[in-house]
Amino acid sequence: MKILSARRLKKYFPIRSGVFLQVSAYVRALKAVDIDVEEGATIGIVGESGCGKSTLGRTLVKIHEPTEGKITYCDPTGQEHDVSRSLGRNLAPTFRKDIQMIFQNPYDSLDPRMTIRDTVREPIITHRLLPDAGAVDSYVAELLTKVGLYPEYAARYPHEFSGGQRQRIAIARSISVRPRLLICDEPTSALDVSVQSQVINLLKDIQRETNMALVFISHNLDVVHHMSDRIMVMYLGSVVESAPSDALFDAPMHPYTQALMSAVPSWDPRNRKLGAVKLEGEPPSPINPPPGCPFHPRCPRRMDVCEKTMPEAVDIGGGHMVACHLFAGS
Numbered sequence: 598m599k600i601l602s603a604r605r606l607k608k609y610f611p612i613r614s615g616v617f618l619q620v621s622a623y624v625r626a627l628k629a630v631d632i633d634v635e636e637g638a639t640i641g642i643v644g645e646s647g648c649g650k651s652t653l654g655r656t657l658v659k660i661h662e663p664t665e666g667k668i669t670y671c672d673p674t675g676q677e678h679d680v681s682r683s684l685g686r687n688l689a690p691t692f693r694k695d696i697q698m699i700f701q702n703p704y705d706s707l708d709p710r711m712t713i714r715d716t717v718r719e720p721i722i723t724h725r726l727l728p729d730a731g732a733v734d735s736y737v738a739e740l741l742t743k744v745g746l747y748p749e750y751a752a753r754y755p756h757e758f759s760g761g762q763r764q765r766i767a768i769a770r771s772i773s774v775r776p777r778l779l780i781c782d783e784p785t786s787a788l789d790v791s792v793q794s795q796v797i798n799l800l801k802d803i804q805r806e807t808n809m810a811l812v813f814i815s816h817n818l819d820v821v822h823h824m825s826d827r828i829m830v831m832y833l834g835s836v837v838e839s840a841p842s843d844a845l846f847d848a849p850m851h852p853y854t855q856a857l858m859s860a861v862p863s864w865d866p867r868n869r870k871l872g873a874v875k876l877e878g879e880p881p882s883p884i885n886p887p888p889g890c891p892f893h894p895r896c897p898r899r900m901d902v903c904e905k906t907m908p909e910a911v912d913i914g915g916g917h918m919v920a921c922h923l924f925a926g927s
């Protein structure tokens with residue numbers, strides 16, 4: 598069953614300047630992105646810094662209002678809701694509980710004035726999940742144990758914990774309401790390498806137990822490959838390639854994906870001939886994106902058409918979508 602999908606999702610951030618703070622330009626952070634999240638599935642989102650990964654996650658959970666496009670949420674009874682324009686109380690009642698998000702920096706995302714007990718309890722109480730305080734306390738203890746922390750820690754404050762422990766607390770809090778989808782925005786990139794895989798395995802274990810779906814944002818392609826059923830590659834606010842995880846690793850098609858892959862140490866050397874694509878320079882500014890294909894200024898295989906027309910995504914077989922003029926009409 599589908600949980601969340603988006604069509605032609607756009608998010609432009611206005612830039613204001615001058616005495617009257619007029620809108621002088623827009624940061625085009627997301628340009629017509631499509632995504633479908635099914636129950637129990639993991640979708641990986643990869644791409645260089647600034648390509649719009651966090652904006653996509655935040656727009657999907659409705660932290661940001663989409664500028665254009667449609668977000669459809671399917672509640673547990675199977676009923677569909679158009680949540681594109683809904684806010685606060687107008688959102689479908691189960692949306693806030695069903696769709697949770699954890700962030701990159703566990704140092705910012707926990708309230709320093711709240712004990713761990715209160716941090717984990719808050720969503721349970723907001724969503725009236727349990728009848729009385731005793732039941733809530735034993736559930737909090739159960740959740741802390743599940744994420745590998747001692748329940749005795751409940752009375753402590755976030756500053757007493759390491760980054761990895763804080764991320765476990767954030768995970769306990771977000772899974773407390775039994776979400777059907779957890780959006781993880783670089784959940785391990787602020788952590789020591791040694792604890793990264795523990796947090797990832799914890800997320801995988803929880804997913805196996807609960808059949809929760811994950812949208813997993815990361816710039817680490819190896820981690821995304823390990824985690825995901827499907828991977829979406831973003832460049833300058835657009836999805837340039839999207840495919841089942843193994844298909845993408847076995848045969849990346851978009852010159853940008855090939856360039857990203859060739860930087861992955863574990864990537865199959867048989868494919869390295871493709872990796873002749875070298876990424877040079879920085880992506881262009883999303884305030885003044887180039888016309889046509891956003892990758893053309895850096896693309897070694899660019900053709901005349903690439904400078905003029907944005908390529909539409911085409912399915913080259915088995916749900917492997919590529920938005921590149923090399924594959925137009927295939």
Ligand SMILES: Nc1ncnc2c1ncn2[C@@H]1O[C@H](COP(=O)(O)OP(=O)(O)OP(=O)(O)O)[C@@H](O)[C@H]1O
Nearest residue numbers: 610624626645646647648649650651652653816883
């Ligand atoms: N609230 C905001 N206001 C204005 N511009 C924003 C805002 N949030 C993001 N942007 C801009 O939108 C673009 C996409 O940013 P986003 O944070 O989504 O990228 P990202 O792929 O998550 O990058 P990173 O890998 O560094 O986290 C960037 O140019 C960024 O500066």
Ligand SMILES: [Mg+2]
Nearest residue numbers: 650651652782
């Ligand atoms: Mg980000």
